[in-house]
Amino acid sequence: MGILALTLLSLGLSGYAIWRDKGLEWSFAVSTPPAPQGAPRFETVFDYSVDQGVAHAPAIVGRENGADIVWFQGSSEAQPDVEIHRARLTRSPDGTWRADTPKAIITSPDLGNTFTPQQLVVTLGNTIENEASPDNLYTTVVSVGGWAMASIADVAMQDGRPAQARKLNLSPFLNRSFLVKSPMVAYADGSHGLPAYFEMGSTYGALVRFDDTGRVRDQRRMAGDGVKPIQPMVVPLNADRAVAFLRDFNDSGRLYVSRTSDGGQSWSKAEATDIAHPNAPVAVLPVSGGRMLMALNGDAESADLLHLALSEDEGATWRVIHSLDRKPGDARYPMLRRLDDGDILLVYSHGTKTGLRAVVMNEAWVAAQ
Amino acid sequence: MSGVLAAGGLAVVLAWLVFTLAGWVVAAPVSVWLGGAVGALAVLLLRDTLPLRGLVALLAPFGVMLPALALRHMAAKLGLPVVPFGALELAVFLVAYVVFLASAMGALPLDIYRLGYAPLPVAGMVLAVCFYGFLTGNWFLPLVAVLGQALWLSGWGSSNWFDYVTHVLLVPVAAVVLLLRVF
Numbered sequence: 001m002g003i004l005a006l007t008l009l010s011l012g013l014s015g016y017a018i019w020r021d022k023g024l025e026w027s028f029a030v031s032t033p034p035a036p037q038g039a040p041r042f043e044t045v046f047d048y049s050v051d052q053g054v055a056h057a058p059a060i061v062g063r064e065n066g067a068d069i070v071w072f073q074g075s076s077e078a079q080p081d082v083e084i085h086r087a088r089l090t091r092s093p094d095g096t097w098r099a100d101t102p103k104a105i106i107t108s109p110d111l112g113n114t115f116t117p118q119q120l121v122v123t124l125g126n127t128i129e130n131e132a133s134p135d136n137l138y139t140t141v142v143s144v145g146g147w148a149m150a151s152i153a154d155v156a157m158q159d160g161r162p163a164q165a166r167k168l169n170l171s172p173f174l175n176r177s178f179l180v181k182s183p184m185v186a187y188a189d190g191s192h193g194l195p196a197y198f199e200m201g202s203t204y205g206a207l208v209r210f211d212d213t214g215r216v217r218d219q220r221r222m223a224g225d226g227v228k229p230i231q232p233m234v235v236p237l238n239a240d241r242a243v244a245f246l247r248d249f250n251d252s253g254r255l256y257v258s259r260t261s262d263g264g265q266s267w268s269k270a271e272a273t274d275i276a277h278p279n280a281p282v283a284v285l286p287v288s289g290g291r292m293l294m295a296l297n298g299d300a301e302s303a304d305l306l307h308l309a310l311s312e313d314e315g316a317t318w319r320v321i322h323s324l325d326r327k328p329g330d331a332r333y334p335m336l337r338r339l340d341d342g343d344i345l346l347v348y349s350h351g352t353k354t355g356l357r358a359v360v361m362n363e364a365w366v367a368a369q
Numbered sequence: 370m371s372g373v374l375a376a377g378g379l380a381v382v383l384a385w386l387v388f389t390l391a392g393w394v395v396a397a398p399v400s401v402w403l404g405g406a407v408g409a410l411a412v413l414l415l416r417d418t419l420p421l422r423g424l425v426a427l428l429a430p431f432g433v434m435l436p437a438l439a440l441r442h443m444a445a446k447l448g449l450p451v452v453p454f455g456a457l458e459l460a461v462f463l464v465a466y467v468v469f470l471a472s473a474m475g476a477l478p479l480d481i482y483r484l485g486y487a488p489l490p491v492a493g494m495v496l497a498v499c500f501y502g503f504l505t506g507n508w509f510l511p512l513v514a515v516l517g518q519a520l521w522l523s524g525w526g527s528s529n530w531f532d533y534v535t536h537v538l539l540v541p542v543a544a545v546v547l548l549l550r551v552f
Contacts, residue, residue, distance in 0.1 A: 172529075217486050
């Protein structure tokens with residue numbers, strides 16, 4: 001009798017769940033980059049170093065008339081004193097750029113207090129903008145163990161401080177071993193997908209989808225054979241097709257790609273490209289003329305130098321157009337974003353994770369290379 | 370509400386820990402009440418301390434299954450009628466759960482965990498557990514599955530049903546119980 005009642009209750013709950021569920025649309029939003037105009041511009045707008053410790057993994061948060069750069073900083077990577085810092089870049093009416101004084105916006109104790117449920121946070125890592133929710137962030141948090149035990153926290157910010165946080169429900173290992181690095185992917189229905197990666201065991205990239213309330217609704221993998229493809233950088237090519245560029249955590253010395261032709265529902269097995277690359281991520285942005293701009297290291301073993309390269313065939317071949325750091329200095333972890341005025345912002349860490357640099361360029365500069 | 374759920378889960382797990390340790394010294398009714406009192410008081414008075422926040426960080430989300438098993442164990446010691454799991458049931462569960470975890474680690478091409486986000490697969494899995502309950506006459510697993518489905522639907526905790534009805538600690542728990550049965 002009791003089991004029959006539970007079964008009937010389950011049927012009722014299932015009916016309600018199916019009725020309430022809206023499902024997911026799997027069509028990418030494809031933006032059209034602005035055409036080149038005006039004089040070519042390429043300028044360094046932010047250059048920051050720390051005397052001691054690390055300042056690494058910069059990300060870009062879009063903002064009107066500028067952007068925020070966020071990164072993690074502390075005595076050493078994965079230490080309890082690591083904080084998420086922010087510098088605000090503002091474009092003046094005359095076109096010049098100004099950066100405010102960097103400051104800490106998230107600390108481990110603060111985040112632990114705002115978590116639901118409240119809990120210990122040991123250290124912080126890669127952080128990106130939650131583009132589905134203005135000013136909010138996705139932060140990599142570690143409560144126990146190392147990076148392979150990290151979780152992704154959805155952090156709601158208020159007045160530049162964390163107000164609420166919860167871990168994304170991404171794995172049966174107590175929601176652990178998922179991290180973020182690359183920016184989100186826009187879908188045609190206004191929602192966003194989150195490129196993430198699982199770092200335990202065989203290791204794979206993933207695209208995470210959310211429901212209307214920001215809760216995880218689905219995830220799809222980008223896996224490979226004999227490789228550890230992580231930190232997917234997803235670039236939509238049209239409504240259905242996209243390419244993901246993946247770092248190989250196995251030190252194969254190659255950049256990997258995975259492709260989808262059904263809006264991200266399924267991804268091809270990650271395969272090595274001809275692009276020599278160290279165990280480090282790349283950043284890619286669609287630019288005018290149907291081309292893609294990539295920031296990459298371009299060397300099988302060294303992350304000393306950072307290059308910009310263009311592809312005119314959806315990522316099949318690349319031509320280096322510019323080298324950013326001619327003096328070897330471990331330039332890595334690039335991120336590229338389009339600003340609200342159509343310019344392109346590139347940020348990366350340099351000096352063996354001890355500093356950050358931001359460069360603004362326009363389409364005219366890219367076209368002139 | 371998810372904070373309340375986590376506090377409840379932590380209180381039950383702490384109660385079970387104290388009950389188990391106290392069971393070496395005092396008889397069952399006393400150890401159960403002692404465990405319950407310590408678990409409740411610890412969560413009410415010490416939840417902002419480092420050890421308890423560490424436990425939440427270590428074990429959350431607690432889900433339904435882990436606290437339910439702890440309560441079931443304590444209820445059995447109080448003399449309430451509890452149908453024990455058979456050795457075959459435990460062995461099958463252990464193998465199935467390890468396969469499930471392996472699939473989540475990417476060792477298998479199929480990702481079983483992602484089925485826990487979608488209403489239709491969850492409906493099918495809960496019904497299957499209820500059917501299994503009919504066959505065995507044991508209401509415990511159907512209760513956990515349906516309670517997990519209700520909480521999953523409430524939006525208070527995890528958005529994945531598996532987070533309510535499984536917990537990684539079940540691997541050592543099931544393995545130890547199975548070994549004790551066999552040897």
